[in-house]
Amino acid sequence: MAFAPRYEIVVKKIKEMIRTGELLQGEKLPSEIEMAKRLNVSRATLREAFRILEDEGVINRYHGIGTFIAKSPIIKSGMEELISITKLIEKQGMKPGTKDIEVSLTQPGEREATILNLLPNEKIYRIERVRTADGEPVLFCIDRIPEKYVHKNFEFKEESLFKYLHKDLGIYISYAVSDIIPVKAQAADVYKKLKMKSKSNVALLLEQLHYDDKDNPIFYSSNYFSPEKFRFYIVRKRI
The missing domain is CATH 1.10.10.10 (Winged helix-like DNA-binding domain superfamily/Winged helix DNA-binding domain)
Structure with a gap:
C-alpha cells in the first residue's frame, strides 16, 4: 500500500x-x-x-x-465574455467607482501607433484611472483612443468607457483581441495604486485591442488586475 x-x-x-x-x-x-x-x-x-x-x-x-x-478574490469573470468593468463589478453586487483619473492628448508611442493603425502625427487620448469596487481598488487601467474618434471637447464622465463610446460617440465595441501577461507589480507603480503588499508581487496584465462592428480598431487598453481581488476563468469544451 x-x-x-x-x-x-x-x-x-x-x-x-x-x-x-x-x-x-x-x-x-x-x-x-x-x-x-x-x-x-x-x-x-x-x-x-x-x-x-x-x-x-x-x-x-x-x-x-x-x-x-489568501483571501478569496472578490470579483470573478469568464474570459470568453466581453463586458465592461463597470457591469462586471455591478454583477458582483458591488458599486463601481473611479479615482485618480488622468486624461491627456498626446503623441502615441511607436508600438501604440502600430497597434491602432495610426498615420504619422495622429494623436491619441490617454486615460489612466484606478477602478474600485465598493471603494476598494481592484484594477489600474490605461486606455488609448485615437483623437479622430473623439468629439472636439473630450469630457469623459462615465464610469464605463464602453458606454461613453456608444452613448456619446455612436461607436459600438463588438469584440476584442486579448493577451494575458503576468507582470511584476512594480510596473507603472501598480502595487501602490492597487494597495498591494509588495512591489515584488505579480499582477495580471490584460492587454486588449477593441474593435467596432466594422472591424475598426477603436481603443487599446492595458489593464492591471490584482490577483488577490480578481480571478479569471475560462470554460473549455471538448471537441
Whole structure:
C-alpha cells in the first residue's frame, strides 16, 4: 500500500483547517518553526507544502512580511465574455467607482501607433484611472483612443468607457483581441495604486485591442488586475 508524501498530508491538513475556520482568510500564519511544530513536521516538509499551496493560490507569501491565508478574490469573470468593468463589478453586487483619473492628448508611442493603425502625427487620448469596487481598488487601467474618434471637447464622465463610446460617440465595441501577461507589480507603480503588499508581487496584465462592428480598431487598453481581488476563468469544451 502506497503512502502519500508527508508534504501532501500537510497540504490537505492546512486546507481542512481553512475549511473548518481554524485558519481564516487574510490571517497571518505563525513562523515556520511554530507552524512546523504545530503540524509535527520538518521545516523542509512545511516549505514544500507551502510551495504547493502558494502555486494553488491558497496562501500568499511576502518576503520580509510573512505568510498569509489568501483571501478569496472578490470579483470573478469568464474570459470568453466581453463586458465592461463597470457591469462586471455591478454583477458582483458591488458599486463601481473611479479615482485618480488622468486624461491627456498626446503623441502615441511607436508600438501604440502600430497597434491602432495610426498615420504619422495622429494623436491619441490617454486615460489612466484606478477602478474600485465598493471603494476598494481592484484594477489600474490605461486606455488609448485615437483623437479622430473623439468629439472636439473630450469630457469623459462615465464610469464605463464602453458606454461613453456608444452613448456619446455612436461607436459600438463588438469584440476584442486579448493577451494575458503576468507582470511584476512594480510596473507603472501598480502595487501602490492597487494597495498591494509588495512591489515584488505579480499582477495580471490584460492587454486588449477593441474593435467596432466594422472591424475598426477603436481603443487599446492595458489593464492591471490584482490577483488577490480578481480571478479569471475560462470554460473549455471538448471537441
